[in-house]
Amino acid sequence: MERSVFLIFLLVLLGSSLVSGQSKIDSAYISYDEEVMVTRFYFSKKFTDFKIPEKEVRYRPNTGLNAGLGFTYQKFTLNVAFPPSFLNPNREKDFPRFLDLQGHFYPVNWMVDFFGQFYSGYKIPDWQGSGNPYLRPDIGLLKVGIHVNYVFFGDRISINAAMHQSEIQKKSAISPLVGFEVYRARVSGDSLIIPEELAPDFNYSRADFMHLGPNVGVLGTLVFGKGFFVTGAFSGNLGAGHSWLDGGNGERESDWSILLGYHFRGYIGYNSSRFGFNLNYVYKNLNLNPIRELEQSADTGNYRFNFVYKIRPGEKFSKTFGKFNPTRIL
DSSP, X not given: OHHHHHHHHHHHHHHHHHHHXXXXXXXXXXXXXXXXXXXXXXXXXXXXXXXXXXXXXXEEESOOOEEEXXXXXXXXXXXXXXXXXXXXXXXXXXXXXXXEEEEEEOOTTEEEEEEEEEEEEEEEXXXXXXXXXXXXXXXXXXXXXXXXXXXTTTTTOOHHHHHTOSEEEOSOEXXXXXXXXXXXXXXEOSSOSSOGGGOOSSOEEEEEEEEEEEEEEEEEEEEETTTEEEEEEEEEEEEEEEEEEEETTSOEEEEEEEEEEEEEEEEEEEEOSSEEEEEEEEEEEOEEEEETTEEEEEEEEEEEEEEEEEEOOOHHHHHHHHHHOHHHHO
C-alpha cells in the first residue's frame, strides 16, 4: 500500500507540473519570479482524528508539534520537519511510529491536495472526565485520497502566494471552485474499536471505507496595507460512501449512503519581495459511511506557522538545479 501511495504522489506531481505549463498568470494581480528561492523555518502540527460522535469518542493520534526547514525554488517545494522532544512532553513514548504524507500542489487554475496517512496508535486524552488518557496503541488508521479543484479565475488569484509565498498577490481577488475527490480509509485494532465501557449495541475490530464525489466552493484573498493578506478557500462535497465491516463475532456486512463533507483552507500573513510570515490551517472533514446508523469520520488537519526569507541564487546554481528539478524532469 505504501508503494502505491508514493506512486500516486508522483503522478499528482506530474499532473500538476503539466497543468501548470498550460496557463499564465495575470501580472496585474500576481507577481512571480521562479529564480527567487523562498527559504522557510516553520512549526507545524498534522493530525487525523477518528470520531464516533454518538458515543462521544474522539481518538487522537500520538502527534506533536514539528519544527522544520524548507524551500521553494523553480516551482519545486520541499519541507522536512521532526517533533523535538522538548516541544512535546505529553507524547506517548512507547507508541508505534506513523507516516503522514500531505502534498499540496497549486498550479495555475488548479488546487490539488493529496493525503497519504498511515497512523498507528491512538488515544482519548481525557477518558470520561478522569483526566487520564485511554490508550490504544493497537488501533491503526489508513487514509489515502486526493482532492482536486478547478479555479475559474486562477490566473488572478494565487494560493501559492498564501501558502508557499513563492508568488506575491498584488490585488484582492475571488474565484469559484469546482472539483472532485476520492478517499479510501480503514480503521482496525487488535481488539474492538469502541470501548466496552460505553456498552455499545454492536462493535467491530476492522472497517473499510470508500468515499467519492464532486465538490464546489469558493477561493478568495484580501490584500491590504503593504503586503498583508488574508486568504481562504471553502468547498463542500456531496459524495457516495461505502463501508465493509468485520464485526466482533466474525460477521461481515457492507452498505452504501450519500454523505456531505467539507474542505477548508485559511491563511493570514505578510508577503514581500524579501521576507514574510504566515499562519495557515488546512482541514478536511471526511464523513465515513455510517455503520448501522452509527456516524463516523476521519478528519485531517494541518496547522503551520512559517517564517520566510527570499534569496536569489547565483546563475551556476540555478542552471544546475534546473537540470535536476523533479518538476522539470517529470
